[in-house]
Amino acid sequence: xxxxxxTLSYEGLDFSGFxxxxxxxxxxxxxxxxxxxxxxxxxxxLPQTICAGRTDAGVHALSQxxxxxxxxxxxxxxxxxxxxxSLNALTPASMSVRDLHLACGGFSARFDAISREYRYYIFNxxxxxxxxxxxxxxxxxxxxLDALRYAxxxxxxxxxxxxxxxxxxxxxxxxxVREITTIEVLEHSFLGExxxxxxxxxxxxxxxxxxxxxxxxxxxxxxxxxxxxxxxILAAKDRSLAGQTAPAQGLIFxxxxxxxxxxxx
Amino acid sequence: xxxxxxTLSYEGLDFSGFxxxxxxxxxxxxxxxxxxxxxxxxxxxLPQTICAGRTDAGVHALSQxxxxxxxxxxxxxxxxxxxxxSLNALTPASMSVRDLHLACGGFSARFDAISREYRYYIFNxxxxxxxxxxxxxxxxxxxxLDALRYAxxxxxxxxxxxxxxxxxxxxxxxxxVREITTIEVLEHSFLGExxxxxxxxxxxxxxxxxxxxxxxxxxxxxxxxxxxxxxxILAAKDRSLAGQTAPAQGLIFxxxxxxxxxxxx
Numbered sequence: 001x002x003x004x005x006x007t008l009s010y011e012g013l014d015f016s017g018f019x020x021x022x023x024x025x026x027x028x029x030x031x032x033x034x035x036x037x038x039x040x041x042x043x044x045x046l047p048q049t050i051c052a053g054r055t056d057a058g059v060h061a062l063s064q065x066x067x068x069x070x071x072x073x074x075x076x077x078x079x080x081x082x083x084x085x086s087l088n089a090l091t092p093a094s095m096s097v098r099d100l101h102l103a104c105g106g107f108s109a110r111f112d113a114i115s116r117e118y119r120y121y122i123f124n125x126x127x128x129x130x131x132x133x134x135x136x137x138x139x140x141x142x143x144x145l146d147a148l149r150y151a152x153x154x155x156x157x158x159x160x161x162x163x164x165x166x167x168x169x170x171x172x173x174x175x176x177v178r179e180i181t182t183i184e185v186l187e188h189s190f191l192g193e194x195x196x197x198x199x200x201x202x203x204x205x206x207x208x209x210x211x212x213x214x215x216x217x218x219x220x221x222x223x224x225x226x227x228x229x230x231x232x233i234l235a236a237k238d239r240s241l242a243g244q245t246a247p248a249q250g251l252i253f254x255x256x257x258x259x260x261x262x263x264x265x
Numbered sequence: 266x267x268x269x270x271x272t273l274s275y276e277g278l279d280f281s282g283f284x285x286x287x288x289x290x291x292x293x294x295x296x297x298x299x300x301x302x303x304x305x306x307x308x309x310x311l312p313q314t315i316c317a318g319r320t321d322a323g324v325h326a327l328s329q330x331x332x333x334x335x336x337x338x339x340x341x342x343x344x345x346x347x348x349x350x351s352l353n354a355l356t357p358a359s360m361s362v363r364d365l366h367l368a369c370g371g372f373s374a375r376f377d378a379i380s381r382e383y384r385y386y387i388f389n390x391x392x393x394x395x396x397x398x399x400x401x402x403x404x405x406x407x408x409x410l411d412a413l414r415y416a417x418x419x420x421x422x423x424x425x426x427x428x429x430x431x432x433x434x435x436x437x438x439x440x441x442v443r444e445i446t447t448i449e450v451l452e453h454s455f456l457g458e459x460x461x462x463x464x465x466x467x468x469x470x471x472x473x474x475x476x477x478x479x480x481x482x483x484x485x486x487x488x489x490x491x492x493x494x495x496x497x498i499l500a501a502k503d504r505s506l507a508g509q510t511a512p513a514q515g516l517i518f519x520x521x522x523x524x525x526x527x528x529x530x
Contacts, residue, residue: 009395009396009458010395011395011396011398060395060396060456062395062396062456062457062458063457081391084391084392085391088392088393093393093398094395094398095395096392096393096394096395097392098390098392099392119456119457121456125363126346126349126350127349127353127361127362127363127364128353128358128361129361130274130275130276130325130327130359130360130361131274131276131325131327131400133276133358133359135396135456188454189453190455190456191325191327191384191386191400191455191517192327192328192384192517192519192520193274193327252456252457254457255457
């Protein structure tokens with residue numbers, strides 16, 4: 001058996017999330033990808049894929065990484081390139097396989113990841129976005145980005161992020177400590193439409209953590225809460241005290257990092 | 266009567282071009298906008314709108330400007346803002362009104378324009394784009410941007426662009442001389458997907474001129490033609506010698522410029 005790493009992008013709107021569901025009629029990223037891999041590689045059973053970051057329905061990915069094992073000798077670069085082209089011919093336009101290569105034995109896209117980056121895009125104009133409509137949250141009221149940055153700094157470092165996690169997925173005994181290494185607020189032009197970009201990098205993330213952080217920071221930027229409220233919310237370890245979950249369409253799983261040795265085979 | 270200037274964005278895919286068509290069942294930008302204006306302003310007849318740059322089916326606009334006249338006293342900034350919000354509530358998500366204001370009497374979005382800027386976006390990777398799919402032309406073969414820039418420079422200045430114009434729209438007697446003041450080739454990130462951007466500014470453009478220029482320059486960048494071929498194509502004044510018309514979805518009518526005095530009322 002050999003282990004492979006596959007990188008793919010997808011537009012979240014077209015999928016009911018990453019994870020395969022029991023009902024095969026529900027279109028998921030994992031289901032679509034595994035079926036395409038089985039067809040292209042002529043496998044009798046679907047390969048078991050593991051992803052770097054499970055995304056919910058509507059959430060996009062730029063560089064999602066997926067690992068899986070295949071029987072037979074290791075495929076070389078040319079063979080991998082042909083498989084990528086075949087996969088792209090087979091999968092819908094809302095999914096694009098960017099790369100496939102051999103990884104070291106036992107590589108796991110999930111457990112070997114050392115950092116993950118998410119980006120959340122906000123369109124902050126009184127009129128609605130046109131081009132960025134499917135990729136951004138439209139917040140018409142002017143946001144105070146200085147207050148947003150001030151509040152964001154409180155989240156840097158290692159904390160128990162229980163308040164920033166969907167409550168059903170965090171039973172009392174579960175470890176909800178994570179480390180955020182970067183939160184940056186940038187402005188990007190998206191075909192001429194200006195987007196506020198909240199860039200969050202950390203070791204790992206809880207369910208809906210980025211969206212609850214963004215929803216809370218936006219309430220600070222709208223003056224509904226003070227930056228210091230974020231400290232109190234963190235300390236309370238209570239989801240009900242944090243802000244709303246920002247909508248899925250503004251979130252992109254941007255990239256994931258692995259130790260270089262994972263790919264020295 | 267007072268004259269107004271309205272700025273709007275739209276996603277081309279959802280419209281059969283800008284220009285209203287005789288068949289009211291065909292969805293056009295102009296038809297949708299005029300109907301929305303009549304509803305919001307409670308007009309008995311549709312206002313007659315004039316646009317800065319007519320776009321074909323599938324072509325997008327970031328800052329299209331439209332002029333029209335309205336009876337009654339001049340509307341102030343607050344009233345204009347309310348009308349913009351009402352128009353956005355009424356029009357589909359693929360259209361967004363950004364601004365409305367009073368212009369000087371007789372202002373024409375078309376005839377008063379002193380320069381127009383188009384941007385053409387190309388995704389130049391072996392795999393297909395995900396986020397930029399609806400806004401870029403996917404060219405999988407690596408493009409030589411130095412050759413593209415070299416060829417583009419031949420198009421700068423005042424020329425007879427008959428070779429770069431849909432032949433049916435250029436009868437022998439029609440003036441096909443236009444001036445291009447800037448052609449720049451830039452690289453932009455679109456939510457992390459790198460796009461080659463061809464930025465073209467000129468006084469006015471012929472039918473399909475930008476798309477035929479881009480199609481021809483891409484053939485140079487693919488090594489199918491030399492940069493010097495562009496000189497020969499210009500001189501020949503024959504559409505059949507130029508390259509293909511690049512697809513509509515990569516083109517955005519980016520902005521238009523007017524003398525400041527058009528808006529001093």
